[in-house]
Amino acid sequence: MFWPIFLRVITSGDLWQASLQFAALLLLPALGGVISERSGVVNIAMEGMMLIGCYVGVVVTLASHSVLVGLLAAIVAGGLLALVHGVVSIHLKADQIISGIAINVAALGLTNYLNIVQTGGQGIPTLASNLRLPVLNWGPLAQLPFLGQVLFQQNVVFYVTIVILVGLQFLLFRTNLGLRIRAVGEHPQAADTAGVSVRLIRYACVVASGLLSGLAGAFLALGVAGTFNSNMTAGRGFIALAAVVFGKYTPLGAAGACLIFGLGLALSVRLQDTGIDSNLLATLPYILTIIALIGLVGRTVAPAADGVPYEPGSAE
Amino acid sequence: MALQTAQPRSPTPPALETRSTAWLLWLRRVGAGLGRPLLALLLALVAGVIVIMITASGSLVDRFNASLLAYGYLFVGAFGNAANLSFSLVNVTPLIFTGLSVAIAYRARLFNIGAEGQFAAGTILAAIVGLKCSTWPGWLLVPLMIVTGALAGAVWGGIVGLLKAWRGAHEVVTTIMLNWIIFYVSDWLVSGPLQAPGQADQTLSMPPQTHLPKLSVLYNQTLGHFLPTISQPEQYIVDISFLFALVALVAYWFLMTRTTFGYETRVVGENPRAAQYAGISVKRNVVLVMALAGLFAGLGGTLQLMGQYPYEVIGQVFRNDTTGFDAIGVALLGRMTAIGIFLGALLFGGMRQGGSLMQLKANVPGDLVYIIEALVLFSIAVQFLPVIQQTIVKRFSAARRPTVVAALAGGVIDLDQEPTNGAEAPTMNDPLLPGTGRAALADGQGQAQTPAQERQHQQNGEA
Secondary structure (H helix, E strand, O other): OHHHHHHHHHOOHHHHHHHHHHHHHHHHHHHHHHHHHHOOOOOOOHHHHHHHHHHHHHHHHHHHOOHHHHHHHHHHHHHHHHHHHHHHHHHOOOOHHHHHHHHHHHHHHHHHHHHHHHHOOOOOOOOOHHHOOOEOOOHHHHHOOOHHHHHOOOEHHHHHHHHHHHHHHHHHHHOHHHHHHHHHHHOHHHHHHOOOOHHHHHHHHHHHHHHHHHHHHHHHHHHHHOOOOOOOOOOHHHHHHHHHHHOOOOHHHHHHHHHHHHHHHHHHHHOHHHOOOHHHHHOHHHHHHHHHHOOOOOOOOOOOOOOOOOOOOOOO | OHHHHHHHHOOOOHHHOOHHHHHHHHHHHHHHHHHHHHHHHHHHHHHHHHHHHHHOOOOHHHHHHHHHHHHHHHHHHHHOOHHHHHHHHHHHHHHHHHHHHHHHHHHOOOOOOOHHHHHHHHHHHHHHHHHHOOOOOHHHHHHHHHHHHHHHHHHHHHHHHHHHHHHOOOHHHHHHHHHHHHHHHHHHHHOOOOEOOOOOOEEOOOOHHHOOOEHHHHHHHOHHHOOOOOOOHHHOOOEOHHHHHHHHHHHHHHHHHHOHHHHHHHHHHHOHHHHHHOOOOHHHHHHHHHHHHHHHHHHHHHHHHHHOOOOOOEOOHHHHOOHHHHHHHHHHHOOOOHHHHHHHHHHHHHHHHHHHHHHHHHOOOOOHHHHHHHHHHHHHHHOHHHHHHHHHHHHHOOOOOOOOOOOOOOOOOOOOOOOOOOOOOOOOOOOOOHHHOHHHHHHHOOOOOOHHHHHHHHHHHHO
16 A cells, blocks of 8 residues: 555655755755854744744735735845844854744744734735745746656746855855855854954854745745745744754755755655654654764764854954 | 963952851842843833834823733733632743753753753653553552653653763754654654544543642642631632642752752853863763753643643644743743742743733733743843943953853864863853852862863972
């Protein structure tokens, strides 16, 4: 009973289309996590930044009747929340974990609060299809058997994500700026001595993580769900965090992790007929991450100065 | 170099402290201990007023009045009468347990984000025992469930400690992962093996012999024979697990301040290298501390399951429950002291309860409580008061205080590494913990010399 269903599911374009979509949704905040942690600022608040992106995206789209404005607002909202995290953890040298938890709690509280105040508890209506992020039209390519459905019938944000992924990998490992970012995360004293502004780099990277998370929120609310629900991110920001660690703090690694996690998510919905429980399958990303952490498949090591506020002149 | 610079600057060595200075120091510590949390709370409440004023309608005065009205209902809903207070205490009980879980880990400088997961592990394991052995007599089943739940939490927390000690896996990441694993596992159990017949996503009620009695009912049956009885005891829904929470607070206080284990834990938290020099097994301590943290949280989950209607586990409950995360605020606000955790839990638990009345009567969404909570966390994280203090000190005295840096995610303490010349020793003056800063280390110096000191002594001897 298991194998026929499994084979049918695994060869369907539908499964892989959904996997890639899930993966892209996880990858955006994960890339944010990578860049933030690489610069030495721990960010466990992608969940909250995504949620704010969801809410602001939907509300602004409804108010402005333009999905583009909503998208931009979502990105900016995520960036602003990240800026708070930046000020608190870079400037005020606060505990970055506490700040991250506070941002998650604040995002949950703020979105629920505003949602209730605004709609009187009615909930936000579903968006009309012209107010959603569209699926990109690739013309004849989309008609290809299998590949057409998997690669060329995706939401426009999916392709943006791939561009960002490649760009970020190139930026971090092939450019001068990327070297500086990594230096700031590994040894801020040395970077400072070499004339790199540790604060500037860290601020830029934290805000970038917020922008990416906000984009992910817009993707989720405006592209996938088409509405806003309370706590609609449902832990995706934490799976993204898992992907960051599992992917060894590199963009491509995180992408690989997100692919595995996305496939797991897509499979968990479709394999219910076979008797494999979707809840048990959903634990897979987290178990894999722990295995990666304890080094059974190549140990994951965080950047050396990750989470340590930088104090100019504190070099030994 | 924090160790070396800190030493010569101590104005008076601990042994030479006169009684009056010790008293003054104590007073200062209490003042600092109370001042920072109160300031954090005050800032959060003021910010809450601003949030209400922004979203309310009418003139500025109307808006301000609306916010005061909302706070009034928040308070009345939380503590206004005995029935409301009893509802609040129902929230307070698990917050005390999970707050203790966070606090005990933090004493060893471990950040337990996994209290919710350990809470869930305790609940779900106790539920399994309760449902599978539902025909057993209460005198056997009640202790069995409590022990099982506590042990399940201890195992779930102990895994974190083991991974940290064995492979240096950072506890923040592992606890988050373990949280979600147990959330999904419990969802699987609730919608599968433990599912109540004919119900979606919930278990049967625990067998009636395991239900913990309500405090008021228990009082009427015991002390009520000698003292005035409580009429309508059923409306006061807090059960005896609140008493267990109080006992747990005392146990925590005793453990941390009166036992070798507590002392070792604090030394490990302050300075693992010094601890190693003193012959304390840091790895063993890390595992034990995390197991104990899990034990507290697991106990909290178990007692809530057995104490409160409907005595069952429902699907996705832990995913949406914030107890284990509120506990971080409770522990930080309480500055890791037993009495502080009690007060913090009372505040947060009360606000949760009062929030619903506020929404009903003042038309301000109860989610405001989350916003206040987040702002409390921010204020504590930022520590405005020390920042202001430091600015003043910097301005008025030439002597600069040693930098305060809490080594976190990246600063994984490499337990295998041989201590070097103290240059990279984690700094120890975390202002979050008044009693465990320099003063606590000073206590320890009779027994545990820091590497830097020891080296100095050796050099002196050679000279």
